[in-house]
Each structure stands twice: as structure tokens, then as C-alpha cells.
Amino acid sequence: MTRTGRILSLGCLLLSPLLADAGGNSLLIPATARCALNTVPEELPAALRACQQAASEGDLQAAFELGEFYYDGRRAPRDLAKALHWFEQASLQGHATAQHRLGVMFFRGEGVRANNVQAYVVLKMAAVNGDEDALDTADRVAEQMRRDELEIATQVLGQIFRDYLLELQAAEGREPLRP
Structure with missing residues (x-):
């Protein structure tokens, strides 16, 4: 799959309530x-x-x-x-490059015990926040992951996305989506 295809398939796969809050839109990261x-x-x-x-x-x-x-x-x-x-x-x-660096540290076990699930999740967050190389790095991590690790990472990403959507709906005063 091409980088553009992966970006489009990510779509809104991963949006985190941990992102910096800027003017009510947690996807905008303020310059400092x-x-x-x-x-x-x-x-x-x-x-x-x-x-x-x-x-x-x-x-x-x-x-x-x-x-x-x-x-x-x-x-x-x-x-x-x-x-x-x-x-x-x-x-x-929400600093995308910091997330990429952190994901690489988790993957390599630099300063922390290696953890492919954490590395993958953080790298996907970095990709959503705009670090273009993070998707390629996440793909390399995924190649090293066992099936159960990839399933756990996917579940975590799904929960982050659901939480983010609920947060958006609450901020807009709308009733949460029902499964």
C-alpha cells in the first residue's frame, strides 16, 4: 500500500484526547x-x-x-x-516528532524495556499528528510483532478513537454515538 493509501486508510483511526488543546480543537498543536x-x-x-x-x-x-x-x-x-x-x-x-522518537525508543528498548505494542501505538499517534516517516516505522515494527501483539495494539487504537469521538460529541453538546 502506498503512503497516501495508508494515510487515507488511517483516516480517523487514531485521534487522541491526549493531544494539546488549542482553541477547542485538540488536533491543532500550538507553536511555541x-x-x-x-x-x-x-x-x-x-x-x-x-x-x-x-x-x-x-x-x-x-x-x-x-x-x-x-x-x-x-x-x-x-x-x-x-x-x-x-x-x-x-x-x-501531541508533538509528532517526539512521538516518533519515543516509538523508536520503545521498539529498540532504548532507556526502557522493548515493547512492540507501545511502539506501534505511539508511532500511529505520531503519524496522525503529522510525522510522515512514522507510518513507515510503524510498518517495520508491525513486521516484528506477533499476531496477538498486533491485535492488542489495534484494540488500543480503536479505544483511543472511540474516546476521542465521545470527547468531540460531548464538546459539541451532542448525544454520544451508539454502537
Whole structure:
């Protein structure tokens, strides 16, 4: 199946109430200021503190950048536990690239026990949120999954979708759909 076909078949397969709320539409992710971690070594401790403060106050881009900083290990020793923490924070707010990174970490077992179901679900969320490469990565994960794992992941995705539809209907004051 082509990428376009997969995107269309995903359609509304996965929409999460965990996405950031922007103007009443949880699918719109607001743009936020970036933290400046590309600085001279003497200024890095202060830049890290400022970025951590912004991320702790809900700046999803700052959380993502902290995750990248600790994951890549170029400017400081690689710290997968911190990378995982910050990617999770950005992911919970709907940051697609952070979700992709987090899915890869779950798949590879980087900083966390490998978990194909979690990897697959998070990668599908990343795809819905706009990370174009996440579908291909999810396909690679699916190739490694047992049938029962894929069934569990599909059930989780279905529940996320149902919850999201109910949330939309409640926000619009409509009666929930009946199965």
C-alpha cells in the first residue's frame, strides 16, 4: 500500500484526547518558543535551566529539544532516561516528532524495556499528528510483532478513537454515538 493509501486508510483511526488543546480543537498543536541549546559551552548550563523551566511549564517544543539533547549525546553525555522523560512530556501534548522518537525508543528498548505494542501505538499517534516517516516505522515494527501483539495494539487504537469521538460529541453538546 502506498503512503497516501495508508494515510487515507488511517483516516480517523487514531485521534487522541491526549493531544494539546488549542482553541477547542485538540488536533491543532500550538507553536511555541524554542529553547536555545545550541550555545557556547560556558552558556550551556544556563540554557539548559531555561529550557527545562520552559518545558516544565508546558512548552512542548522545549521538552522535545531537551529529549533530543539528551538522546543524541553530542553536547553532553547521552542520557536515555532523561531523553525518554522529555520525549514523553512532549508526546503527551501531541508533538509528532517526539512521538516518533519515543516509538523508536520503545521498539529498540532504548532507556526502557522493548515493547512492540507501545511502539506501534505511539508511532500511529505520531503519524496522525503529522510525522510522515512514522507510518513507515510503524510498518517495520508491525513486521516484528506477533499476531496477538498486533491485535492488542489495534484494540488500543480503536479505544483511543472511540474516546476521542465521545470527547468531540460531548464538546459539541451532542448525544454520544451508539454502537
